[in-house]
Amino acid sequence: MNTKLTLAIFPLIGCSGCENALLDAWRVNDDLFNNFEIIYSPLLADFEEPDHVDVGIVTGNVRFHEDINKLLRWHKKSKVLVALGSCACYGGIPGLLNLQNIQSVINDIYSPKISLDNYDMPKLIENVKSIAEFVNIDIAIPGCPPPKNLIIKLFEHLLKGEPLILPDKSVCNECPLNTSEDKVIRNIKRFSLEPITPNKCFLEEGVLCLGPITRTGCDARCIKVNTPCRGCMGYLYNIDEAVVKFLSSVSSMIDEKSRNIDIDKIKDLTGLLYRFTLASSKLNFIKRG
């Protein structure tokens, strides 16, 4: 008898990295995954969209009007709806385009104008959105891409009901770099363009690192290859609140006697602090262009 749980992978606008991460996780643990039957995934098979599915996994963000209808439909069809990856959870990096006026982007890029109607093309919405703006999500697995071990945990949860709780610790907690007692920033430095002391906390070296506000679960994988955290797992707090917390703690770390703080080096705070989450901010950003 077939008791497998059915699975549909519903793609919105993403990069297929989430699906690829799923395949990578599959390899390590096929015993677990063999309890599931994929009945829909345009990337992996030609199957028609099902009427009902046990688990619907949505990847990517909402970029077109038609994405909203798809999402509502998939929500209805799925017993459990999972948002997989930071695009689905928060909008992801493409959310940065919300700082610009989409109509002028389109006019600028596509001349002669794209004849959307003549060729029945999907129409863009003004801002990239996460899927949470439109439907209730049962489970959110963030990360860009979502870490393998979280994907495995997700499937263990779906199969055996094992509790699925995202870590409530920050990336700093898993960070192997050395921190000092006093935690003072004497200089603001740009990553990779200015020398820093090896094996020391990026933030204390003056390189902005979002580790303190970012939820771990990724095993601090970027820091382990000497890259500062850019916050892809999303924040431990409400997004805008986290950003304020980050800025206030960084400013309190700055050594008052230091004259080396060059403000030009941090021209693009928005693009840093909201790298993966801008589409989910409640702030009204002024659009350029």
Place this chain on the structure above:
Amino acid sequence: MSKKLVFHPITRIEGHAKVTLVLNDGNVENAYFQVTEFRGFERLLVNRPIEEAPLIVPRICGLCSPSHHLASVKALDEIFGLTPQENVIRLRELLHYAGFLHSHLLHLFILYLPDILFSDIKPNPGFIGMIKSYPSLVKDVLEIRGFAQQILEVLGGSSIHPSATMAGLFLNPLKPSQRTELRDKASKSIKLFNTIVETIKDKLSEVLENSISFPSNFVSLHSKSDYPLYHSDEIHVISSKGELLTYFQHNDYLEVIREKTVSWSYAKAPYLKLTNDGYYRVGPLARFNINSKFHSENSEDFAKQFLYNVPSPICMSEYYNIVRIAEIKYVLDKILEILSSERILEYTYLQRDLKPMNSDGIGVIEAPRGLLIHHYRVDDYGYIKYANLIVATVQNTPIIEKEIIARSQQVISKYGVSEDKLYNTISRMIRNYDPCLSCATHTSNIPFTLEIHIKNENKVLFYPTFSSTP
């Protein structure tokens, strides 16, 4: 009477696309390969600090993220006027080859092979059918993919969207124990892949017997001394007859390749300025036709059986898949070669104070799907003012449209207007190219006059000044 047939979605390719065929009295009047997604990375890069670009651009594509990362970093090398140490280059290559392995295996065995193995089953069960009917083949393929994944994780922290390298630097050098472990796995993977190829060889030969020639120009990096996936900055353009139409250095790319918009797709249509019709192919087939030699034992052996006996240049799209196999063998050989030498461990993490030396940086690389160009312009502080990305897939979309017309016409003359047969033939033909559509939709307009300035006088970077009309 004119009639429209819409095939939507095209499955087992990366991203969202549909095909619209316009028929008139049983003749194919036109075909549109329509990319129905939009991501806009060229625009969202503007105003970001240049050193963040290599961390942002991998998200263009979850299948070939290492290529975007590396093309970006090559552009940064130029902006900061750096020539990386030999070992930085070797480590970058290692990352690149692992990326090729990860991507090519996905395409060949998970997206494409089901076309051959399940040609009679409807709907094609794809990867899900593979798991059920060919579990040990799937296991072996995923095993080698796991090896690629491990290299990417060890070097770049993550198999998808790695962050491994920055202007002039490699951020996370290899440790001795990692080298030996990976080296041993490389030898195993080579053997395992050879046996995999043996099992599917006959199936492949069958398909090739029915392949149809579709002539076009070809564009790729060129090198005399190696099969150029990372190294070269020299780009060759050949015709369907194999004549060298032109060659140019990467920073002259705008002189040769231009882009125009079409009104039916979110992807633009690049074209060659120098030819009448402008169509060309990029990717494995173009690389092989232009370089015609692999410089690696395993792939040479394979090429003798499958490629050298076909008149060159090969204009049959089915051969994309064959060259892909040869390329997998090539990158496996290269990975083993790099890991076999202890010299890869001799790495000094050389940190410097970097200021932009050039306003423009152009990084060119062969991504799994073909020629990839990242061009950034920065201000004096190193903030991005302008970004132009010419991505492999977008260059293939115009020729894909042409080939859709030709193939559909053949189907209709043989079987009449059979939607089933048309869909099968068209989607299968498109899959040969392994299009990646999330890659294809980032285009921005090139300024009317683009002057590329050079400030860094002690480097042999040659930047011409030219003007252009979009």
